[in-house]
Structures are given as structure tokens and as C-alpha cells.
Amino acid sequence: MTRILRKRFIRSAMLAVTLVMVIFLIAINALNAYTMKRDTEKTVQLILTDSMAVQMDGGPGGPGAGLSPAGNADMPGPPEGNADMSVPPDSAPDAPDEAGGDLEKPDRVPDEALISEQYFFVRLTSEGQAIDTGLTHIAALDEDQAVSYAKEAAGTGLLEGRLDRYYFRKIQDMAEDTSRFLFLDTSQQQRAVMRTFFVTAAVGGVTWLLMLLLVIFLSRKAIEPIAKNIERQKQFVTDAGHEIKTPLAIIQANADVLELHTGSNKWIDHIREQVSRLSDLTRNMLMLSRMEEGSLSGEPPVTFDAGAVLHETLKTFRESAEVRGIRITEETAQGVMLTMQRDAFANLLSILFENAVKYTDEGGRIRVTLVREGKDAVICEENTCAAVPEGDPDRLFDRFYRADKARTQKQGGSGIGLSVARAITEQAGGSIRADCPDDRTIRFTVRLRGKGSR
Numbered sequence: 001m002t003r004i005l006r007k008r009f010i011r012s013a014m015l016a017v018t019l020v021m022v023i024f025l026i027a028i029n030a031l032n033a034y035t036m037k038r039d040t041e042k043t044v045q046l047i048l049t050d051s052m053a054v055q056m057d058g059g060p061g062g063p064g065a066g067l068s069p070a071g072n073a074d075m076p077g078p079p080e081g082n083a084d085m086s087v088p089p090d091s092a093p094d095a096p097d098e099a100g101g102d103l104e105k106p107d108r109v110p111d112e113a114l115i116s117e118q119y120f121f122v123r124l125t126s127e128g129q130a131i132d133t134g135l136t137h138i139a140a141l142d143e144d145q146a147v148s149y150a151k152e153a154a155g156t157g158l159l160e161g162r163l164d165r166y167y168f169r170k171i172q173d174m175a176e177d178t179s180r181f182l183f184l185d186t187s188q189q190q191r192a193v194m195r196t197f198f199v200t201a202a203v204g205g206v207t208w209l210l211m212l213l214l215v216i217f218l219s220r221k222a223i224e225p226i227a228k229n230i231e232r233q234k235q236f237v238t239d240a241g242h243e244i245k246t247p248l249a250i251i252q253a254n255a256d257v258l259e260l261h262t263g264s265n266k267w268i269d270h271i272r273e274q275v276s277r278l279s280d281l282t283r284n285m286l287m288l289s290r291m292e293e294g295s296l297s298g299e300p301p302v303t304f305d306a307g308a309v310l311h312e313t314l315k316t317f318r319e320s321a322e323v324r325g326i327r328i329t330e331e332t333a334q335g336v337m338l339t340m341q342r343d344a345f346a347n348l349l350s351i352l353f354e355n356a357v358k359y360t361d362e363g364g365r366i367r368v369t370l371v372r373e374g375k376d377a378v379i380c381e382e383n384t385c386a387a388v389p390e391g392d393p394d395r396l397f398d399r400f401y402r403a404d405k406a407r408t409q410k411q412g413g414s415g416i417g418l419s420v421a422r423a424i425t426e427q428a429g430g431s432i433r434a435d436c437p438d439d440r441t442i443r444f445t446v447r448l449r450g451k452g453s454r
Contacts, residue, residue: 002227006219013215018208025204032196036189044169044184047119118185122150126177138185150181165190234289241286244278251275284416287347288423303339306377306448307332310370313349317357324362331369336377338448340428345448349379351421352444356383375449376430382443393434393442397422421446 120141121134130147141149153161153168160169165187171180255271262268310332321328338345356366364384371378389396397418425432430448437443 002223005223005227005230009219009223010212010215013219014208014212017211017215021204021208025200028200029193029197033193036186036193040167040184040186040189043117044167044182047117047182047184048169048171120146120183121180122146122183123178123180124150124154126179128154131178140185146183149183153181153183154179162186237285237289241282241289244282248275248279248282281416284420287420288416301340302342303337304342304345306336306338306345306379307334307370309342309346310349310368310379313346314353314368316350317353321357321360321366324357324360325364326357326360326362327365329365329367331367333371336370336372338377340448344424344428348421348424348446351417352379352381352446355417356381359383359385361386373447377448379446379448380443381446382437382441384440385442386440388436388439388442393436396434397432 118138118140120136120138123131123133125131128151130150133143133146135141135143135146149163149166149168152163153170158170160167162168163183165185166183167186168184169182171182173180251271252275255268255275259268311330314328314330318328353366353368360366360383366381366383368382369378369380371380422432425446425448428448430446432444432446434442434444
């Protein structure tokens, strides 16, 4: 039990740590990528502002500076003057304005801020023909490559976007029916983003491993009080169960002696019924306690024919069912083999069949099937009842749960039988569930690991 609790504690703690770390790393990298994107947009705006300032100064970086004709030599060059103030030229000056324009215009952006940036301009007509290019601030590509990038950017129909390692911005000149494309090399920013990602991932992985070691180290102390409390409860159930057996046996013996002297009467019958009920409850509680400790009994698992055990077990309940007019049908596949403790399987079937006979109304029906699905053995017990339990049918497997308290008291149930059935199934590596096909029928389905067929 302590080992199981430690595993659950470690899984839960590391799941929480993993979620927090993943969210934290995603937030860091998303914020870093967003910051890089904003910096790129600011750099583009800086280039456009600087180019516009140079054009207004009329300095050496004015219109046409750093531009080379693309295509036909007779193609008109950039417009003279500053008629189009919204269209920035293709390059910035390499030296400050000699006339002192920078001192007279405080908004003038110094050229030195853009020295480390690599960018180029390309101007296209509405038909997609290149008019001029500005490659002063980049040496990584020639004119043909620059024009190719511009045409590809024009084909996207976007005002801004990315092509390979370049971020582009489109500036439309409505007066001349041309488009100017600014391309900024963002390879350094992309490398910075990826470097941050790998560094944070590596740090996160190392931190996760350290947290795992710390959780494993502290898990024993964390669950120690809970484990001790559970062990005390299990020990109490075991001790109480054994202590109850003695007075029950004495009460039963006294009831038998009293019947010899006074004869049978309803009070003696009531005593025997309650003693029998309490004996069953004690036996089931002790069985649950043993299963929680990891063993059903000292018997080793064996391979047996599940159909034969089902038929033998169901035969013991046919007589009591016939007395109440309950019809039982059995459909069993041949050669369905199981490997588990045979007595545990028989006990599982007994609980299901006893529960079915007890709660099926007179004149009702019980249908039992056994089939092989793949390598699994599937047992299905379906019976009619006056009314299906309200809420989730799987609550029937909870200890001491009573869907109908008055009916349960009348039938003598303890509310723990189905809990034992679930514990047996799970101990064998299987599963059991309950569902209601309609408002008068309840069905229990048990799936156990089969061993093929003979």
C-alpha cells in the first residue's frame, strides 16, 4: 500500500510540476518571439523614417540614392523633387547632412542606428516590372534575387509578411501606380529566438529532473502519516472481524439451544437471519481487507475453463430463482480459458448471481452470457428489476451504497457485495461496470484477461 501511495503521489506531483513548467516555458518563448517581432517592426519603421528624413533634407541620400536601374536602360528613374512624400526612397545616406539638417530637425534619426541592419528596397510597377532597386545596405544577394523576392512578395497580396529570412513591408504609391518593397534581414532575430527556445528547454529539462529526484526523496515523508492511518484502519477491520466471529458463533449456538427447548418461532428465525447477515458482512469486509493488502488468498493462479465454472456456480441459484418464478437463460461460449484464482472467480460469479436473484422481481428474467472478445473473457449478467437505481449505476460498486434502503433491508443485503466483486475483478487485472439498457433492466459486464480457446 505504501508503494502504491508513493507512486500516486509522485505521479500527481510531477504532473503538476510539468504543467507549470510547460506553461512557464511557453510564456517565456512566446513573449520573446513577440518582442522580436515588435523590434523588427520598429526597425522597419526606423528605416522608413530615416529614408523619409533624408529625402526631405535633400542630402546625398535623397531620392535615387543607392538605386540602380533594373531592366531597360530607357526605363524612367525615380521622380525628381519631393512630390510623393509618402513613398520613402530605397536607401539611407552613408554620412550626415553637411548642411546641418540633422541639427535643425530633432526627429531626424541618426544613420548610425541602422549601420548593423541589412535591408534593401525594390520598386515594382502595377504590372510587376522592376523599376529600381536599392542594395546599398546588403551584400548577401544580387539585383536579380532582390527583384525575385519583390515579385514573390507582390504575389502574396500582403502589406507585410515573411519570405525566408526576410521581413517585408509594402508601400503603395497611388500617384505613380507603383509599389515599393522594403526587405529586412531577420536571420539574427530568428537565431536569437531559437537560441532562447533551446536554452529554456534545456534548463527546463534539467529542472524537471531535479524536481523528480526531490519529489521521490520527499514522497516517503509526505505519505507516511496517510499510510500509517490506512494501515491502522485495515488492522482495525481485520481485528474487529476476527473478534466479531466469536460472539456470532455463540449467538448462533444459543439460538439453536433455545430452539431445542422452546421450539421454532419467529424471534429465533430473526436472530438466525441477522447472524447470517452479519457473518456475510464480516466475511466480505475481511476479504476486502486482504485484497487491499495485495492478495486474495494463498492459492496460486491456475488456468481453467471459465464456462464450466460459470455453469456450476449458476446451477446453485436456479432452485431459489425457480421458487420465485424467475427465468434464467445461459449462453456460454465453449473453450474460454482464464488464468486466475479459481475460487476468486467463483466468488465473483456468486456475488453477481446472488445479487441478481435477490433483486429480480417475481416472474422476471436473468440472462447470463460468456463470450470471448479477442483474448478477453466477457461475462454479462442482465436482470429485470422493479426500477433501475437513480444516478450513476457505477455507484452500486461503492461500499455500503444502497439504491433503495428499504428494499435492501427487506432483502437482507449489506451493500458491500458488489464492492467485493469489483475488488476481485481489479485484483485479477480486469474491469467491471454497470449500466441500464432500459428503465426496467440492469446489466453488469465483467471483462477479464483470457487465454485463448482450446
